[in-house]
Amino acid sequence: MDKKILIAAIVIVIIIIAAVGAYMAMPKSKPKPAPSTVIYGYMVEMITLDPSTEFSNSIVTLANLYEDLTKYVDGNVKPWLATSWESNNDGTVWTFHLRENVKFHSGNPFTAQDVKWSIERTIRMGQGAAFIWDPVKEIKVIDDHTVEFDLKYSANLPLIASASYGAWIMDSKLLSPIGNDTQIAGYLNKGHDAGTGPYYLYSYNAKTEVVMKKFNDYWGGWNDKQFDIAIIKIVPDASLREQMVTSNQIQITRELPLDDIPSLENNPNVKVDATPSYEELYGMLNTVKAPLNNKLVRQALAYATPYKDLVKYVLNGYGEVAKCPIPKGMLGYFDDLSTYSYNITKAEELLKQAGYTGGMHLLLTYTAGDEAEKKVAELLKASWSKIGVDLEIRALNWEQQWSFATSDPSKAQDVLIFYWWPTYPTPYDFLFNLFHSEKQPFFNLAYYNNSQFDHLIDQAVSLEGTNIQKALSLYHQAEEILMQDSPALFLYTPDDVYVVSNTITGFHDNPGYPQVVFFYDLQKVS
Amino acid sequence: MKLWEYVVYRLILAFVVIFFVVVIVFFVSHVIPSNPAALWAGAHPTPEEIEKAREELHLNDPLIVQFYYYLGGLLHGNLGVSIRTHNPVAEDIGSAFTATLELILVAEFFALLIGVALGVYSAVKKDSWIDNASRLFAISGVSLPAFWFGMVLQLLFFKQLGWLPLSGRVDTVVMLEHPLHVITGFYIFDSLITGNWTIFQNSILHIILPAATLAMYPVGLITRQVRSMMIEVLQENYIRTARSYGVPDRMIYMKYALKNAISPALIVVGLSLAYTLVGAFLVEIIFNWPGLGRYATYAILSMDYPAIIGVVIVVATAYVFINLIVDLLQMYIDPRIRV
Numbered sequence: 001m002d003k004k005i006l007i008a009a010i011v012i013v014i015i016i017i018a019a020v021g022a023y024m025a026m027p028k029s030k031p032k033p034a035p036s037t038v039i040y041g042y043m044v045e046m047i048t049l050d051p052s053t054e055f056s057n058s059i060v061t062l063a064n065l066y067e068d069l070t071k072y073v074d075g076n077v078k079p080w081l082a083t084s085w086e087s088n089n090d091g092t093v094w095t096f097h098l099r100e101n102v103k104f105h106s107g108n109p110f111t112a113q114d115v116k117w118s119i120e121r122t123i124r125m126g127q128g129a130a131f132i133w134d135p136v137k138e139i140k141v142i143d144d145h146t147v148e149f150d151l152k153y154s155a156n157l158p159l160i161a162s163a164s165y166g167a168w169i170m171d172s173k174l175l176s177p178i179g180n181d182t183q184i185a186g187y188l189n190k191g192h193d194a195g196t197g198p199y200y201l202y203s204y205n206a207k208t209e210v211v212m213k214k215f216n217d218y219w220g221g222w223n224d225k226q227f228d229i230a231i232i233k234i235v236p237d238a239s240l241r242e243q244m245v246t247s248n249q250i251q252i253t254r255e256l257p258l259d260d261i262p263s264l265e266n267n268p269n270v271k272v273d274a275t276p277s278y279e280e281l282y283g284m285l286n287t288v289k290a291p292l293n294n295k296l297v298r299q300a301l302a303y304a305t306p307y308k309d310l311v312k313y314v315l316n317g318y319g320e321v322a323k324c325p326i327p328k329g330m331l332g333y334f335d336d337l338s339t340y341s342y343n344i345t346k347a348e349e350l351l352k353q354a355g356y357t358g359g360m361h362l363l364l365t366y367t368a369g370d371e372a373e374k375k376v377a378e379l380l381k382a383s384w385s386k387i388g389v390d391l392e393i394r395a396l397n398w399e400q401q402w403s404f405a406t407s408d409p410s411k412a413q414d415v416l417i418f419y420w421w422p423t424y425p426t427p428y429d430f431l432f433n434l435f436h437s438e439k440q441p442f443f444n445l446a447y448y449n450n451s452q453f454d455h456l457i458d459q460a461v462s463l464e465g466t467n468i469q470k471a472l473s474l475y476h477q478a479e480e481i482l483m484q485d486s487p488a489l490f491l492y493t494p495d496d497v498y499v500v501s502n503t504i505t506g507f508h509d510n511p512g513y514p515q516v517v518f519f520y521d522l523q524k525v526s
Numbered sequence: 527m528k529l530w531e532y533v534v535y536r537l538i539l540a541f542v543v544i545f546f547v548v549v550i551v552f553f554v555s556h557v558i559p560s561n562p563a564a565l566w567a568g569a570h571p572t573p574e575e576i577e578k579a580r581e582e583l584h585l586n587d588p589l590i591v592q593f594y595y596y597l598g599g600l601l602h603g604n605l606g607v608s609i610r611t612h613n614p615v616a617e618d619i620g621s622a623f624t625a626t627l628e629l630i631l632v633a634e635f636f637a638l639l640i641g642v643a644l645g646v647y648s649a650v651k652k653d654s655w656i657d658n659a660s661r662l663f664a665i666s667g668v669s670l671p672a673f674w675f676g677m678v679l680q681l682l683f684f685k686q687l688g689w690l691p692l693s694g695r696v697d698t699v700v701m702l703e704h705p706l707h708v709i710t711g712f713y714i715f716d717s718l719i720t721g722n723w724t725i726f727q728n729s730i731l732h733i734i735l736p737a738a739t740l741a742m743y744p745v746g747l748i749t750r751q752v753r754s755m756m757i758e759v760l761q762e763n764y765i766r767t768a769r770s771y772g773v774p775d776r777m778i779y780m781k782y783a784l785k786n787a788i789s790p791a792l793i794v795v796g797l798s799l800a801y802t803l804v805g806a807f808l809v810e811i812i813f814n815w816p817g818l819g820r821y822a823t824y825a826i827l828s829m830d831y832p833a834i835i836g837v838v839i840v841v842a843t844a845y846v847f848i849n850l851i852v853d854l855l856q857m858y859i860d861p862r863i864r865v
Contacts, residue, residue: 047611055570207618211702234816236814237812240812399560399828402561403559423570
C-alpha cells in the first residue's frame with residue numbers, strides 16, 4: 001500500500017479517537033427545564049416600534065408590550081389600565097380612574113402623568129392615528145391615579161382610548177430624558193419598549209423575528225401554563241406557514257390559502273378558528289360620472305351582484321354577506337336595513353327604467369396581488385354581463401389605484417373594490433371616511449355628496465359618549481339613506497381565520513385589534 | 527496593457543455602468559404611476575399626513591431635483607430611507623446581503639466541487655452508466671425549477687425523514703439559549719470563530735436544503751462544461767505523450783488535463799454566481815431565508831423605489847465585480863490570456 005495513504009489513515013484514526021474521547025470526557029451540563037415558547041407565524045415584517053405613530057401591522061407586537069386605558073371586547077369597552085371612568089352630562093369632560101400597583105417594564109410605577117405624557121406626545125407628533133384624539137383640548141393630572149380629559153366637543157372618549165393605534169400608554173420617566181420626540185422614536189425603533197404589557201421586548205429584528213419574554217411583575221399575575229417566551233416569526237410564504245403550523249414549528253398563524261382550510265379542519269394537529277372580522281369589502285361606485293351618476297343604474301348593479309356566490313367561491317364560506325355598511329358585530333351594524341339581494345329581473349327593469357338598454361362599458365379597479373379581490377372582480381364581470389354590462393378589470397397596486405381614484409373623479413374608474421377597517425371601532429370611522437362629502441376626493445371614492453347624510457352622522461358621533469341610543473338611531477337613518485342611494489356595493493365581511501396548533505389553548509380572536517394575538521391569553525395544553 | 531492598467535480601466539468602466547444603472551432605475555421607478563406619499567403615511571392617513579409625507583419625500587420638487595438629492599446621498603453611501611418601513615435602505619440591504627451571500631457561497635462552493643468531480647469523472651468514463659447518470663442529473667439540474675425542487679426537498683427531508691429543518695437560518699429557540707455574537711453576518715463563520723458549536727451545527731443544518739436547491743443549476747452547468755472540455759483536452763497530443771511516458775492516470779487527469787479544462791468552467795462559475803443571485807429570490811421565499819431576494823420582492827410589490835434602486839445597485843455592483851474577478855482569475859490560471 002502507498003506509504004502516504006497509510007500515514008494519512010493513521011492520522012485520521014487518531015484524530016477521530018481524540019475527538020470522540022474529548023466529547024465523552026466533556027462535562028455534561030444538566031438539562032434545565034426549557035422555557036415554554038409560543039410562536040406566531042406572521043405574514044409581513046414589522047414597521048416601527050413607536051406607539052405614538054405606528055399605524056400598520058406592528059401593532060401585533062405593540063399590543064403585547066403596551067396597554068391602552070380601555071379595551072374593546074365583543075362590542076363593549078372594558079377596563080384595561082383604567083378601572084373606571086365617568087363624564088359630565090354633555091360628554092365634554094371625562095375622568096378616568098387608573099389601575100393601581102401597575103409597573104412599567106423599567107420598574108417605574110404607572111401614574112396619571114404617563115397617560116398625559118403619552119397622549120400629548122401622540123397628538124404633538126401628529127402622525128399615524130393621532131387624529132383620533134382630535135376632540136381633546138387638555139389633559140389634566142388630578143392625582144397619581146386620576147386623569148381628566150377636557151374636550152373641544154362631545155366624544156365617546158372611552159371608545160377612542162381603546163384604539164389599536166395611537167392610544168398606547170408609555171413610560172414617561174424612562175422616555176422623556178432621552179430627548180425630543182424623534183430621538184425617542186429612534187430609541188424605540190432600535191428595539192426598546194416602554195410599556196406595562198405582560199411581555200417585554202427581548203430582541204427585535206423587524207424582518208425576521210420579534211422575541212418577547214414574560215414580565216414577572218405584570219399586574220395581571222401569571223400561572224404556570226402561560227408562556228415564558230412569545231415570538232412573532234416573519235414567514236411571508238403561506239404554504240410554508242401551513243407546513244410549519246401542522247408540524248408544530250409554529251403554534252398559530254393566519255392568512256393561509258382558503259382552499260386549504262377545509263383539509264386543515266380535518267387535520268388532528270391543528271384547529272381552525274374563524275371569527276367575523278371588522279373588515280368589509282366595498283365596491284365604490286362613481287357617483288359623479290355617467291352612467292353610475294344615475295341612482296337607478298347603481299341600484300341595478302346592486303341587484304345584479306351575486307352576494308352569496310362571492311362568499312361561497314371567494315371566501316370558501318369563511319365570511320358573511322354584508323347586509324349593512326358596517327361589519328357585523330360592531331356598534332352601528334343593523335340587520336333591518338333595505339338590503340339588496342341577487343335579482344337579475346329587477347336589475348334589468350331598473351336599467352330599462354333608467355333608459356340604458358344598449359348595454360354599457362364600466363371600468364373596475366382592484367388592488368393587484370389580492371387574490372380575493374381578483375376573484376370578486378371576475379364574478380362581478382360574469383354576473384353583470386347578464387344585464388349588458390361589459391366590465392373591464394384593471395389591477396393596480398394600492399398606491400396607484402388610489403392616485404388614479406383621487407386625481408379626477410370624472411375621468412376615474414367606475415367601480416373600485418377595496419376594504420375598510422376601523423382605526424377604533426366606531427361606525428363613524430366607516431361612514432365618515434367612506435361617504436362623508438369631501439372637497440378633494442380622499443377615501444370617499446364613490447365621490448358621494450349628501451348633506452343630509454353628513455349632518456346625520458356628524459350629529460350621531462357627538463352623541464356617542466352620552467346618548468348611545470339616540471346616536472344609533474341617527475346612524476340607522478344615515479345607513480338607510482346609503483342603502484337607498486347605493487353609492488357603494490356592500491359585498492362581504494371576511495372571517496379572521498387563524499390556524500392554531502393543538503399544543504396551545506386559550507386563543508380568542510379580538511377583531512377590534514386586527515391580526516393581534518394576545519400571547520397572555522395562551523396556555524400550554526398539558 | 528499592464529495588469530494594473532487593465533484593472534483600473536475595468537474599474538472605471540464598472541463605475542460608468544453602475545452610474546447608468548442608477549439613472550435608468552431612478553427615472554423608470556419614478557415615471558411609473560404610484561403614490562409614495564400614501565405608502566409613507568400608512569394605511570388610513572389624513573390629508574394633512576399625506577401632504578406632510580410629500581414634503582418629507584421632496585415629492586413636490588421636479589424629478590431632476592429629486593434625483594439630485596438622491597445622488598447627493600448616494601455619494602455619501604446613503605441609499606435613502608425605505609418608504610415602506612422608514613428604515614435606512616443601506617442598513618436593511620447590508621444585513622440581507624450577508625444572509626444571501628452566505629447562502630450563495632455555500633451553494634457555489636459545493637456546486638464547484640460536485641460539478642468538477644462529476645465532469646471529470648464523466649469525461650474519463652465517457653458513455654459509462656455513471657456518465658449517463660451524471661448527464662441526466664446535470665440536465666435536470668439546469669431545467670428543474672428551483673421552487674419545485676426546494677419543495678420536494680422539504681417534503682422529503684423535513685416531513686418524511688425529519689432529518690433537516692424546514693426553513694430559516696437558525697432555530698429561534700436554540701438561538702435564544704445560545705446567543706450568537708454576530709461579527710461578519712455569516713452565521714457559520716461567526717459561530718465558528720466564537721466557538722458557539724450549537725449555533726454552528728444548527729446553522730449548517732439549516733443551510734443544507736436551501737443551498738442544495740440553489741446549487742442544482744450551477745452543478746448542472748459546471749458538470750456539462752467540465753465534461754465537454756475534458757473530453758476535448760484528453761484527445762490532445764500532449765496528453766497522449768504524457769501517457770506514453772507512463773505518467774500515472776490520476777496525475778494526467780487532475781493536473782495536466784484539468785488545468786486546461788477548468789478555465790472555461792470558471793467563466794461558467796462566474797455567470798452562475800450571478801444567476802444564483804437571481805435564483806436566491808425564489809429559494810429565499812420558499813425557505814424563509816431573510817436575504818436580499820425576500821427584501822427585493824417586498825420592495826417591488828409595494829413600489830418602494832429607494833429600496834428597489836438600492837437592491838439594483840447592489841446586484842449590479844456584484845455582477846460587475848464578479849465578472850472582473852473571474853477575468854483576473856482566468857488570467858492567473860491560464861497564462862495564454864495574459865497578453
